[in-house]
Amino acid sequence: MNAAERRVRDSFARQTFMSLLGARLGRVSPGEVDVELPFRNDLVQQHGYLHAGVTTAIADSACGYAALSVMPDDAAVLSVEYKVNLLAPAAGRRFVAQGRIVRSGRTITVVRADVLAFDEREDARPVLAMLGTMMAVRGRGIVD
Protein backbone atom coordinates (compact mmCIF):
# COMPACT_ATOMS: atom_id res chain seq x y z
CA MET A 1 0.00 0.00 0.00
CA ASN A 2 1.50 3.35 -1.01
CA ALA A 3 1.43 6.55 1.02
CA ALA A 4 -1.64 8.02 -0.70
CA GLU A 5 -3.72 4.88 -0.19
CA ARG A 6 -2.56 4.70 3.42
CA ARG A 7 -3.66 8.30 3.97
CA VAL A 8 -7.09 7.63 2.44
CA ARG A 9 -7.61 4.50 4.54
CA ASP A 10 -6.48 6.18 7.76
CA SER A 11 -8.79 9.13 7.17
CA PHE A 12 -11.76 6.92 6.25
CA ALA A 13 -11.24 4.99 9.48
CA ARG A 14 -11.78 8.24 11.41
CA GLN A 15 -15.20 8.80 9.79
CA THR A 16 -17.24 7.27 12.58
CA PHE A 17 -20.38 7.83 10.52
CA MET A 18 -19.15 5.35 7.91
CA SER A 19 -18.78 2.77 10.71
CA LEU A 20 -22.29 3.50 11.93
CA LEU A 21 -23.60 2.84 8.40
CA GLY A 22 -21.52 -0.33 8.05
CA ALA A 23 -19.69 1.16 5.04
CA ARG A 24 -16.17 0.14 4.11
CA LEU A 25 -13.57 1.23 1.61
CA GLY A 26 -13.22 -0.84 -1.54
CA ARG A 27 -10.90 0.11 -4.36
CA VAL A 28 -8.47 2.95 -3.68
CA SER A 29 -6.40 4.08 -6.64
CA PRO A 30 -5.33 7.54 -7.85
CA GLY A 31 -8.50 9.48 -8.57
CA GLU A 32 -10.78 6.47 -8.06
CA VAL A 33 -12.24 5.34 -4.74
CA ASP A 34 -15.13 2.96 -4.06
CA VAL A 35 -17.19 2.76 -0.87
CA GLU A 36 -19.28 -0.35 -0.25
CA LEU A 37 -22.36 -0.74 1.91
CA PRO A 38 -24.49 -3.80 2.70
CA PHE A 39 -28.23 -3.18 3.02
CA ARG A 40 -29.60 -2.89 6.55
CA ASN A 41 -33.16 -2.37 7.74
CA ASP A 42 -32.19 0.60 9.90
CA LEU A 43 -30.98 2.64 6.92
CA VAL A 44 -34.27 3.09 5.10
CA GLN A 45 -36.83 5.77 4.29
CA GLN A 46 -40.61 5.39 4.59
CA HIS A 47 -40.98 3.00 1.64
CA GLY A 48 -38.28 0.58 2.75
CA TYR A 49 -35.61 1.75 0.30
CA LEU A 50 -32.21 3.00 1.39
CA HIS A 51 -32.57 6.64 2.52
CA ALA A 52 -31.19 9.15 0.00
CA GLY A 53 -29.05 10.53 2.81
CA VAL A 54 -27.30 7.16 3.04
CA THR A 55 -26.53 6.83 -0.67
CA THR A 56 -25.47 10.47 -0.72
CA ALA A 57 -23.18 9.94 2.29
CA ILE A 58 -21.26 7.06 0.70
CA ALA A 59 -21.08 8.97 -2.61
CA ASP A 60 -19.71 12.03 -0.81
CA SER A 61 -17.07 9.98 1.00
CA ALA A 62 -16.10 8.19 -2.22
CA CYS A 63 -15.75 11.53 -4.02
CA GLY A 64 -13.83 13.19 -1.20
CA TYR A 65 -11.33 10.36 -1.03
CA ALA A 66 -10.98 10.18 -4.81
CA ALA A 67 -9.96 13.84 -4.61
CA LEU A 68 -7.68 13.33 -1.58
CA SER A 69 -5.94 10.42 -3.31
CA VAL A 70 -4.22 12.85 -5.69
CA MET A 71 -3.66 15.78 -3.32
CA PRO A 72 -0.29 16.72 -1.79
CA ASP A 73 0.60 15.16 1.57
CA ASP A 74 -0.04 18.33 3.56
CA ALA A 75 -3.55 18.92 2.19
CA ALA A 76 -6.87 17.97 3.70
CA VAL A 77 -10.03 17.63 1.64
CA LEU A 78 -13.37 19.27 2.31
CA SER A 79 -16.64 19.05 0.40
CA VAL A 80 -17.64 22.45 -0.97
CA GLU A 81 -20.88 21.34 -2.60
CA TYR A 82 -22.53 18.46 -4.42
CA LYS A 83 -25.66 17.68 -6.31
CA VAL A 84 -27.34 14.34 -6.81
CA ASN A 85 -30.02 12.84 -8.99
CA LEU A 86 -31.84 9.84 -7.56
CA LEU A 87 -32.28 7.52 -10.53
CA ALA A 88 -34.30 4.67 -9.06
CA PRO A 89 -35.45 3.38 -5.67
CA ALA A 90 -32.37 2.25 -3.75
CA ALA A 91 -33.38 -1.41 -3.42
CA GLY A 92 -30.67 -4.06 -3.22
CA ARG A 93 -28.55 -6.30 -1.07
CA ARG A 94 -25.47 -4.15 -1.29
CA PHE A 95 -24.42 -0.81 -2.74
CA VAL A 96 -21.20 0.55 -4.18
CA ALA A 97 -20.41 4.25 -4.53
CA GLN A 98 -17.78 4.82 -7.21
CA GLY A 99 -16.07 8.20 -6.73
CA ARG A 100 -14.10 9.52 -9.69
CA ILE A 101 -12.18 12.71 -10.47
CA VAL A 102 -13.57 14.77 -13.35
CA ARG A 103 -11.01 17.56 -13.20
CA SER A 104 -8.23 18.04 -10.70
CA GLY A 105 -6.84 21.47 -9.84
CA ARG A 106 -4.59 23.03 -7.23
CA THR A 107 -7.43 24.26 -5.03
CA ILE A 108 -10.62 22.86 -6.57
CA THR A 109 -11.26 19.30 -7.70
CA VAL A 110 -14.45 18.41 -9.54
CA VAL A 111 -15.71 14.91 -8.84
CA ARG A 112 -18.56 12.61 -9.75
CA ALA A 113 -19.93 9.39 -8.35
CA ASP A 114 -22.33 6.67 -9.36
CA VAL A 115 -23.99 4.55 -6.71
CA LEU A 116 -24.83 1.06 -7.96
CA ALA A 117 -27.33 -1.28 -6.29
CA PHE A 118 -26.61 -5.01 -6.53
CA ASP A 119 -29.48 -7.47 -6.20
CA GLU A 120 -29.35 -11.11 -5.07
CA ARG A 121 -28.03 -12.21 -8.47
CA GLU A 122 -25.32 -9.53 -8.30
CA ASP A 123 -27.00 -7.67 -11.16
CA ALA A 124 -26.22 -3.96 -10.80
CA ARG A 125 -28.18 -0.86 -11.63
CA PRO A 126 -27.40 2.81 -10.96
CA VAL A 127 -29.49 4.48 -8.25
CA LEU A 128 -27.70 7.81 -7.77
CA ALA A 129 -25.53 10.16 -9.85
CA MET A 130 -23.46 12.81 -8.07
CA LEU A 131 -21.50 15.77 -9.42
CA GLY A 132 -19.56 17.74 -6.84
CA THR A 133 -16.77 20.08 -5.87
CA MET A 134 -13.99 19.29 -3.40
CA MET A 135 -11.40 21.68 -2.03
CA ALA A 136 -7.86 21.18 -0.86
CA VAL A 137 -7.24 23.00 2.41
CA ARG A 138 -4.05 23.50 4.31
CA GLY A 139 -4.83 24.12 7.95
CA ARG A 140 -7.77 26.40 7.26
CA GLY A 141 -11.54 26.22 7.65
CA ILE A 142 -13.90 24.48 5.30
CA VAL A 143 -14.76 27.18 2.81
CA ASP A 144 -12.58 30.05 3.87
Place this chain on the structure above:
Amino acid sequence: MNAAERRVRDSFARQTFMSLLGARLGRVSPGEVDVELPFRNDLVQQHGYLHAGVTTAIADSACGYAALSVMPDDAAVLSVEYKVNLLAPAAGRRFVAQGRIVRSGRTITVVRADVLAFDEREDARPVLAMLGTMMAVRGRGIVD
Protein backbone atom coordinates in the same frame (compact mmCIF):
# COMPACT_ATOMS: atom_id res chain seq x y z
CA MET B 1 -53.13 17.54 14.90
CA ASN B 2 -54.70 17.71 11.45
CA ALA B 3 -54.64 14.98 8.80
CA ALA B 4 -51.65 16.38 6.91
CA GLU B 5 -49.51 16.68 10.01
CA ARG B 6 -50.55 13.16 11.07
CA ARG B 7 -49.52 11.82 7.69
CA VAL B 8 -46.13 13.53 7.89
CA ARG B 9 -45.50 12.24 11.42
CA ASP B 10 -46.56 8.69 10.56
CA SER B 11 -44.33 8.62 7.51
CA PHE B 12 -41.34 10.09 9.37
CA ALA B 13 -41.74 7.39 12.02
CA ARG B 14 -41.20 4.78 9.29
CA GLN B 15 -37.84 6.29 8.28
CA THR B 16 -35.69 3.97 10.37
CA PHE B 17 -32.63 5.91 9.27
CA MET B 18 -33.88 9.00 11.10
CA SER B 19 -34.12 6.89 14.27
CA LEU B 20 -30.59 5.60 13.75
CA LEU B 21 -29.37 9.20 13.54
CA GLY B 22 -31.39 10.25 16.58
CA ALA B 23 -33.33 12.78 14.48
CA ARG B 24 -36.86 13.85 15.34
CA LEU B 25 -39.53 15.99 13.75
CA GLY B 26 -39.93 19.52 15.04
CA ARG B 27 -42.34 21.98 13.50
CA VAL B 28 -44.82 20.60 10.97
CA SER B 29 -46.97 23.17 9.22
CA PRO B 30 -48.15 23.51 5.61
CA GLY B 31 -45.03 23.81 3.48
CA GLU B 32 -42.68 24.08 6.47
CA VAL B 33 -41.12 21.15 8.31
CA ASP B 34 -38.16 21.11 10.71
CA VAL B 35 -36.01 18.10 11.60
CA GLU B 36 -33.85 18.28 14.71
CA LEU B 37 -30.71 16.33 15.53
CA PRO B 38 -28.49 16.33 18.62
CA PHE B 39 -24.75 15.96 18.01
CA ARG B 40 -23.29 12.48 18.51
CA ASN B 41 -19.71 11.27 18.18
CA ASP B 42 -20.67 8.46 15.84
CA LEU B 43 -22.01 10.84 13.18
CA VAL B 44 -18.78 12.57 12.23
CA GLN B 45 -16.29 12.77 9.38
CA GLN B 46 -12.51 12.65 9.71
CA HIS B 47 -12.16 16.09 11.33
CA GLY B 48 -14.79 15.53 14.03
CA TYR B 49 -17.55 17.57 12.38
CA LEU B 50 -20.95 16.14 11.50
CA HIS B 51 -20.63 14.20 8.22
CA ALA B 52 -22.13 16.04 5.23
CA GLY B 53 -24.22 12.93 4.61
CA VAL B 54 -25.91 13.47 7.97
CA THR B 55 -26.76 17.13 7.46
CA THR B 56 -27.89 16.30 3.93
CA ALA B 57 -30.09 13.46 5.21
CA ILE B 58 -32.00 15.65 7.67
CA ALA B 59 -32.30 18.40 5.06
CA ASP B 60 -33.68 15.90 2.53
CA SER B 61 -36.23 14.58 5.01
CA ALA B 62 -37.26 18.11 6.03
CA CYS B 63 -37.71 19.06 2.36
CA GLY B 64 -39.60 15.89 1.47
CA TYR B 65 -42.03 16.35 4.32
CA ALA B 66 -42.47 20.06 3.61
CA ALA B 67 -43.55 18.96 0.12
CA LEU B 68 -45.73 16.10 1.39
CA SER B 69 -47.48 18.42 3.85
CA VAL B 70 -49.31 20.14 0.98
CA MET B 71 -49.86 17.12 -1.28
CA PRO B 72 -53.21 15.35 -1.75
CA ASP B 73 -53.99 12.43 0.55
CA ASP B 74 -53.35 9.77 -2.07
CA ALA B 75 -49.90 11.04 -3.07
CA ALA B 76 -46.52 9.86 -1.87
CA VAL B 77 -43.40 12.01 -2.10
CA LEU B 78 -40.09 11.04 -3.62
CA SER B 79 -36.86 13.01 -3.94
CA VAL B 80 -35.96 13.56 -7.59
CA GLU B 81 -32.75 15.48 -6.96
CA TYR B 82 -31.10 17.95 -4.64
CA LYS B 83 -27.99 20.04 -4.41
CA VAL B 84 -26.25 21.34 -1.32
CA ASN B 85 -23.60 23.87 -0.44
CA LEU B 86 -21.70 23.22 2.76
CA LEU B 87 -21.29 26.65 4.32
CA ALA B 88 -19.16 25.94 7.38
CA PRO B 89 -17.90 22.98 9.40
CA ALA B 90 -20.91 21.32 11.03
CA ALA B 91 -19.82 21.87 14.62
CA GLY B 92 -22.46 22.27 17.32
CA ARG B 93 -24.49 20.68 20.07
CA ARG B 94 -27.60 20.31 17.98
CA PHE B 95 -28.76 20.90 14.43
CA VAL B 96 -32.05 21.91 12.86
CA ALA B 97 -32.92 21.38 9.21
CA GLN B 98 -35.63 23.78 8.08
CA GLY B 99 -37.40 22.48 4.96
CA ARG B 100 -39.47 25.02 3.03
CA ILE B 101 -41.47 24.97 -0.21
CA VAL B 102 -40.21 27.33 -2.92
CA ARG B 103 -42.82 26.46 -5.53
CA SER B 104 -45.54 23.86 -5.34
CA GLY B 105 -46.97 22.17 -8.44
CA ARG B 106 -49.19 19.23 -9.29
CA THR B 107 -46.30 16.87 -10.04
CA ILE B 108 -43.13 18.77 -9.14
CA THR B 109 -42.46 20.71 -5.94
CA VAL B 110 -39.30 22.78 -5.58
CA VAL B 111 -37.94 22.95 -2.05
CA ARG B 112 -35.08 24.43 -0.10
CA ALA B 113 -33.60 23.86 3.32
CA ASP B 114 -31.18 25.53 5.67
CA VAL B 115 -29.41 23.49 8.32
CA LEU B 116 -28.54 25.54 11.39
CA ALA B 117 -25.94 24.52 13.98
CA PHE B 118 -26.58 25.63 17.57
CA ASP B 119 -23.66 25.94 19.97
CA GLU B 120 -23.69 25.71 23.77
CA ARG B 121 -25.07 29.23 24.09
CA GLU B 122 -27.83 28.39 21.59
CA ASP B 123 -26.26 30.74 19.04
CA ALA B 124 -27.10 29.50 15.56
CA ARG B 125 -25.23 29.62 12.29
CA PRO B 126 -26.06 28.07 8.92
CA VAL B 127 -23.93 25.10 7.87
CA LEU B 128 -25.79 23.82 4.80
CA ALA B 129 -28.05 25.25 2.08
CA MET B 130 -30.14 22.83 -0.03
CA LEU B 131 -32.19 23.41 -3.18
CA GLY B 132 -34.11 20.41 -4.42
CA THR B 133 -36.91 18.87 -6.42
CA MET B 134 -39.61 16.60 -4.99
CA MET B 135 -42.21 14.64 -6.94
CA ALA B 136 -45.72 13.55 -6.09
CA VAL B 137 -46.27 9.93 -7.07
CA ARG B 138 -49.44 7.90 -7.05
CA GLY B 139 -48.58 4.24 -6.86
CA ARG B 140 -45.72 4.47 -9.31
CA GLY B 141 -41.93 4.22 -9.15
CA ILE B 142 -39.63 6.97 -8.07
CA VAL B 143 -38.84 8.71 -11.33
CA ASP B 144 -41.09 7.02 -13.79
Place this chain on the structure above:
Amino acid sequence: MNAAERRVRDSFARQTFMSLLGARLGRVSPGEVDVELPFRNDLVQQHGYLHAGVTTAIADSACGYAALSVMPDDAAVLSVEYKVNLLAPAAGRRFVAQGRIVRSGRTITVVRADVLAFDEREDARPVLAMLGTMMAVRGRGIVD
Protein backbone atom coordinates in the same frame (compact mmCIF):
# COMPACT_ATOMS: atom_id res chain seq x y z
CA MET C 1 -34.34 11.42 -41.27
CA ASN C 2 -36.80 9.64 -39.00
CA ALA C 3 -39.75 11.23 -37.18
CA ALA C 4 -37.93 11.73 -33.88
CA GLU C 5 -34.98 13.46 -35.51
CA ARG C 6 -37.34 15.61 -37.56
CA ARG C 7 -39.19 16.64 -34.40
CA VAL C 8 -35.92 17.58 -32.66
CA ARG C 9 -34.70 19.61 -35.64
CA ASP C 10 -38.03 21.41 -36.07
CA SER C 11 -38.14 22.31 -32.39
CA PHE C 12 -34.52 23.47 -32.31
CA ALA C 13 -35.23 25.73 -35.29
CA ARG C 14 -37.86 27.50 -33.18
CA GLN C 15 -35.33 28.33 -30.45
CA THR C 16 -34.51 31.83 -31.66
CA PHE C 17 -31.93 32.13 -28.92
CA MET C 18 -29.84 29.37 -30.51
CA SER C 19 -29.86 31.39 -33.75
CA LEU C 20 -28.77 34.51 -31.88
CA LEU C 21 -25.83 32.56 -30.46
CA GLY C 22 -24.97 31.04 -33.83
CA ALA C 23 -25.50 27.52 -32.46
CA ARG C 24 -26.58 24.66 -34.69
CA LEU C 25 -27.60 21.06 -34.17
CA GLY C 26 -24.96 18.40 -34.80
CA ARG C 27 -25.59 14.72 -34.15
CA VAL C 28 -29.16 13.71 -33.37
CA SER C 29 -29.65 10.08 -32.43
CA PRO C 30 -31.85 8.40 -29.79
CA GLY C 31 -30.75 9.77 -26.44
CA GLU C 32 -27.75 11.62 -27.85
CA VAL C 33 -27.81 15.16 -29.26
CA ASP C 34 -24.91 17.53 -29.94
CA VAL C 35 -25.10 21.31 -30.26
CA GLU C 36 -22.20 23.12 -31.89
CA LEU C 37 -21.15 26.74 -31.48
CA PRO C 38 -18.36 28.75 -33.12
CA PHE C 39 -16.60 31.29 -30.91
CA ARG C 40 -17.70 34.91 -31.28
CA ASN C 41 -16.44 38.03 -29.54
CA ASP C 42 -19.93 39.08 -28.49
CA LEU C 43 -20.46 35.95 -26.39
CA VAL C 44 -17.82 36.54 -23.72
CA GLN C 45 -17.51 37.45 -20.06
CA GLN C 46 -15.14 40.01 -18.60
CA HIS C 47 -11.96 37.97 -19.19
CA GLY C 48 -12.67 37.22 -22.86
CA TYR C 49 -13.81 33.62 -22.35
CA LEU C 50 -17.20 32.36 -23.46
CA HIS C 51 -19.78 33.40 -20.83
CA ALA C 52 -20.92 30.52 -18.62
CA GLY C 53 -24.48 31.38 -19.64
CA VAL C 54 -23.59 30.54 -23.23
CA THR C 55 -22.01 27.17 -22.52
CA THR C 56 -24.88 26.41 -20.16
CA ALA C 57 -27.44 27.36 -22.82
CA ILE C 58 -26.05 24.98 -25.45
CA ALA C 59 -25.70 22.24 -22.82
CA ASP C 60 -29.32 22.75 -21.75
CA SER C 61 -30.57 22.57 -25.34
CA ALA C 62 -28.46 19.47 -26.03
CA CYS C 63 -29.85 17.78 -22.91
CA GLY C 64 -33.44 18.78 -23.61
CA TYR C 65 -33.31 17.42 -27.14
CA ALA C 66 -31.53 14.24 -26.05
CA ALA C 67 -34.52 13.70 -23.74
CA LEU C 68 -37.08 14.68 -26.39
CA SER C 69 -35.51 12.30 -28.90
CA VAL C 70 -36.87 9.32 -26.97
CA MET C 71 -40.21 10.78 -25.81
CA PRO C 72 -43.60 9.88 -27.32
CA ASP C 73 -44.85 12.00 -30.24
CA ASP C 74 -47.39 13.89 -28.15
CA ALA C 75 -44.95 14.96 -25.44
CA ALA C 76 -43.07 18.23 -25.11
CA VAL C 77 -39.91 18.57 -23.04
CA LEU C 78 -39.21 21.12 -20.34
CA SER C 79 -36.14 21.65 -18.20
CA VAL C 80 -36.95 21.14 -14.53
CA GLU C 81 -33.47 21.89 -13.21
CA TYR C 82 -29.80 21.51 -13.97
CA LYS C 83 -26.48 21.99 -12.35
CA VAL C 84 -23.12 22.69 -13.94
CA ASN C 85 -19.48 22.66 -12.98
CA LEU C 86 -17.21 24.97 -14.95
CA LEU C 87 -14.05 22.95 -15.46
CA ALA C 88 -11.77 25.40 -17.24
CA PRO C 89 -11.94 28.81 -18.94
CA ALA C 90 -14.08 28.44 -22.07
CA ALA C 91 -11.38 29.38 -24.57
CA GLY C 92 -11.47 27.90 -28.06
CA ARG C 93 -12.45 28.33 -31.68
CA ARG C 94 -15.57 26.21 -31.41
CA PHE C 95 -17.55 24.37 -28.77
CA VAL C 96 -19.65 21.22 -28.77
CA ALA C 97 -22.24 20.39 -26.12
CA GLN C 98 -22.88 16.66 -25.98
CA GLY C 99 -26.24 15.92 -24.37
CA ARG C 100 -26.80 12.34 -23.20
CA ILE C 101 -29.56 10.50 -21.35
CA VAL C 102 -28.55 9.04 -17.98
CA ARG C 103 -31.92 7.53 -17.12
CA SER C 104 -35.15 7.75 -19.05
CA GLY C 105 -38.56 7.51 -17.36
CA ARG C 106 -42.17 8.13 -18.21
CA THR C 107 -42.28 11.60 -16.65
CA ILE C 108 -38.73 12.39 -15.60
CA THR C 109 -35.58 11.97 -17.66
CA VAL C 110 -32.16 12.50 -16.09
CA VAL C 111 -29.57 13.90 -18.48
CA ARG C 112 -25.97 14.99 -18.54
CA ALA C 113 -23.81 17.00 -20.92
CA ASP C 114 -20.18 17.74 -21.49
CA VAL C 115 -19.16 20.89 -23.32
CA LEU C 116 -15.88 20.49 -25.18
CA ALA C 117 -13.73 23.39 -26.39
CA PHE C 118 -11.72 22.83 -29.58
CA ASP C 119 -8.63 24.92 -30.24
CA GLU C 120 -7.02 25.78 -33.56
CA ARG C 121 -5.48 22.32 -33.82
CA GLU C 122 -8.85 20.71 -33.13
CA ASP C 123 -7.58 19.48 -29.78
CA ALA C 124 -10.52 19.22 -27.38
CA ARG C 125 -10.82 19.71 -23.66
CA PRO C 126 -13.91 19.70 -21.43
CA VAL C 127 -14.99 23.08 -20.07
CA LEU C 128 -18.39 22.29 -18.52
CA ALA C 129 -20.14 19.28 -16.98
CA MET C 130 -23.93 19.35 -16.59
CA LEU C 131 -26.29 17.03 -14.71
CA GLY C 132 -29.97 17.80 -15.11
CA THR C 133 -33.60 16.79 -15.00
CA MET C 134 -36.03 17.02 -17.91
CA MET C 135 -39.75 16.46 -17.82
CA ALA C 136 -42.21 15.19 -20.41
CA VAL C 137 -45.31 17.36 -20.50
CA ARG C 138 -48.52 16.84 -22.38
CA GLY C 139 -50.25 20.18 -22.85
CA ARG C 140 -49.52 21.40 -19.35
CA GLY C 141 -47.31 24.05 -17.79
CA ILE C 142 -43.63 23.69 -17.10
CA VAL C 143 -43.54 22.23 -13.63
CA ASP C 144 -47.16 21.62 -12.89
Place this chain on the structure above:
Amino acid sequence: MNAAERRVRDSFARQTFMSLLGARLGRVSPGEVDVELPFRNDLVQQHGYLHAGVTTAIADSACGYAALSVMPDDAAVLSVEYKVNLLAPAAGRRFVAQGRIVRSGRTITVVRADVLAFDEREDARPVLAMLGTMMAVRGRGIVD
Protein backbone atom coordinates in the same frame (compact mmCIF):
# COMPACT_ATOMS: atom_id res chain seq x y z
CA MET D 1 -20.11 55.63 -6.66
CA ASN D 2 -17.53 53.88 -4.47
CA ALA D 3 -14.59 51.81 -5.67
CA ALA D 4 -16.34 48.45 -5.36
CA GLU D 5 -19.37 49.57 -7.34
CA ARG D 6 -17.09 51.11 -9.96
CA ARG D 7 -15.21 47.84 -10.28
CA VAL D 8 -18.44 45.87 -10.70
CA ARG D 9 -19.78 48.27 -13.33
CA ASP D 10 -16.50 48.33 -15.28
CA SER D 11 -16.31 44.55 -15.30
CA PHE D 12 -19.95 44.14 -16.31
CA ALA D 13 -19.36 46.51 -19.23
CA ARG D 14 -16.71 44.10 -20.53
CA GLN D 15 -19.21 41.19 -20.63
CA THR D 16 -20.12 41.55 -24.29
CA PHE D 17 -22.64 38.75 -23.89
CA MET D 18 -24.70 40.91 -21.51
CA SER D 19 -24.81 43.59 -24.23
CA LEU D 20 -25.91 41.03 -26.80
CA LEU D 21 -28.78 40.03 -24.49
CA GLY D 22 -29.70 43.64 -23.79
CA ALA D 23 -29.05 43.15 -20.06
CA ARG D 24 -27.99 45.99 -17.80
CA LEU D 25 -26.89 46.36 -14.21
CA GLY D 26 -29.47 47.53 -11.71
CA ARG D 27 -28.76 47.77 -8.00
CA VAL D 28 -25.14 47.33 -6.93
CA SER D 29 -24.55 47.25 -3.20
CA PRO D 30 -22.24 45.13 -1.02
CA GLY D 31 -23.27 41.52 -1.55
CA GLU D 32 -26.36 42.42 -3.58
CA VAL D 33 -26.41 42.96 -7.34
CA ASP D 34 -29.38 43.02 -9.74
CA VAL D 35 -29.28 42.44 -13.49
CA GLU D 36 -32.26 43.55 -15.57
CA LEU D 37 -33.36 42.28 -18.96
CA PRO D 38 -36.25 43.36 -21.22
CA PHE D 39 -37.99 40.56 -23.13
CA ARG D 40 -36.99 40.12 -26.76
CA ASN D 41 -38.26 37.67 -29.37
CA ASP D 42 -34.77 36.47 -30.23
CA LEU D 43 -34.10 35.17 -26.71
CA VAL D 44 -36.69 32.40 -26.59
CA GLN D 45 -36.91 28.62 -26.62
CA GLN D 46 -39.30 26.54 -28.72
CA HIS D 47 -42.46 27.53 -26.79
CA GLY D 48 -41.82 31.27 -26.92
CA TYR D 49 -40.61 31.66 -23.34
CA LEU D 50 -37.22 33.10 -22.45
CA HIS D 51 -34.59 30.36 -22.92
CA ALA D 52 -33.32 28.91 -19.66
CA GLY D 53 -29.82 29.76 -20.81
CA VAL D 54 -30.80 33.44 -20.80
CA THR D 55 -32.27 33.49 -17.32
CA THR D 56 -29.32 31.43 -16.10
CA ALA D 57 -26.86 33.86 -17.70
CA ILE D 58 -28.27 36.93 -15.97
CA ALA D 59 -28.49 35.00 -12.68
CA ASP D 60 -24.85 33.92 -13.02
CA SER D 61 -23.71 37.48 -13.72
CA ALA D 62 -25.76 38.82 -10.81
CA CYS D 63 -24.26 36.21 -8.48
CA GLY D 64 -20.71 36.74 -9.71
CA TYR D 65 -20.90 40.48 -9.19
CA ALA D 66 -22.58 40.11 -5.81
CA ALA D 67 -19.51 38.07 -4.83
CA LEU D 68 -17.05 40.46 -6.47
CA SER D 69 -18.63 43.43 -4.69
CA VAL D 70 -17.16 42.27 -1.38
CA MET D 71 -13.84 40.88 -2.62
CA PRO D 72 -10.46 42.61 -2.18
CA ASP D 73 -9.33 44.97 -4.95
CA ASP D 74 -6.77 42.57 -6.37
CA ALA D 75 -9.16 39.63 -6.72
CA ALA D 76 -11.09 38.51 -9.77
CA VAL D 77 -14.21 36.35 -9.55
CA LEU D 78 -14.88 33.12 -11.39
CA SER D 79 -17.92 30.85 -11.32
CA VAL D 80 -17.00 27.43 -9.98
CA GLU D 81 -20.46 25.91 -10.31
CA TYR D 82 -24.15 26.65 -10.03
CA LYS D 83 -27.45 24.88 -10.03
CA VAL D 84 -30.85 26.22 -11.00
CA ASN D 85 -34.45 25.22 -10.66
CA LEU D 86 -36.82 26.55 -13.30
CA LEU D 87 -39.96 27.46 -11.37
CA ALA D 88 -42.34 28.56 -14.12
CA PRO D 89 -42.28 29.43 -17.82
CA ALA D 90 -40.21 32.60 -18.24
CA ALA D 91 -42.99 34.75 -19.66
CA GLY D 92 -42.96 38.49 -19.05
CA ARG D 93 -42.09 41.93 -20.31
CA ARG D 94 -38.93 42.23 -18.28
CA PHE D 95 -36.85 40.14 -15.92
CA VAL D 96 -34.68 40.91 -12.92
CA ALA D 97 -32.00 38.58 -11.57
CA GLN D 98 -31.28 39.32 -7.91
CA GLY D 99 -27.85 37.99 -6.91
CA ARG D 100 -27.19 37.72 -3.18
CA ILE D 101 -24.34 36.40 -1.02
CA VAL D 102 -25.22 33.45 1.20
CA ARG D 103 -21.82 33.04 2.79
CA SER D 104 -18.64 34.91 2.02
CA GLY D 105 -15.20 33.39 2.57
CA ARG D 106 -11.61 34.15 1.68
CA THR D 107 -11.53 31.84 -1.34
CA ILE D 108 -15.09 30.54 -1.77
CA THR D 109 -18.27 32.60 -1.75
CA VAL D 110 -21.65 30.88 -1.82
CA VAL D 111 -24.34 32.82 -3.68
CA ARG D 112 -27.96 32.54 -4.66
CA ALA D 113 -30.21 34.34 -7.10
CA ASP D 114 -33.89 34.65 -7.86
CA VAL D 115 -35.02 35.67 -11.32
CA LEU D 116 -38.34 37.51 -11.27
CA ALA D 117 -40.58 37.97 -14.31
CA PHE D 118 -42.66 41.17 -14.46
CA ASP D 119 -45.80 41.23 -16.55
CA GLU D 120 -47.53 44.25 -18.13
CA ARG D 121 -49.00 45.28 -14.78
CA GLU D 122 -45.57 45.03 -13.15
CA ASP D 123 -46.74 42.04 -11.15
CA ALA D 124 -43.74 39.83 -10.41
CA ARG D 125 -43.33 36.11 -10.05
CA PRO D 126 -40.19 34.00 -9.58
CA VAL D 127 -39.13 31.92 -12.59
CA LEU D 128 -35.69 30.66 -11.54
CA ALA D 129 -33.84 29.91 -8.30
CA MET D 130 -30.04 29.58 -8.38
CA LEU D 131 -27.58 28.37 -5.75
CA GLY D 132 -23.94 28.63 -6.70
CA THR D 133 -20.28 28.84 -5.78
CA MET D 134 -17.93 31.65 -6.75
CA MET D 135 -14.18 31.77 -6.26
CA ALA D 136 -11.78 34.63 -5.70
CA VAL D 137 -8.71 34.28 -7.88
CA ARG D 138 -5.55 36.30 -7.92
CA GLY D 139 -3.85 35.97 -11.28
CA ARG D 140 -4.52 32.26 -11.60
CA GLY D 141 -6.73 30.03 -13.76
CA ILE D 142 -10.40 29.43 -13.22
CA VAL D 143 -10.38 26.39 -10.98
CA ASP D 144 -6.71 25.86 -10.30
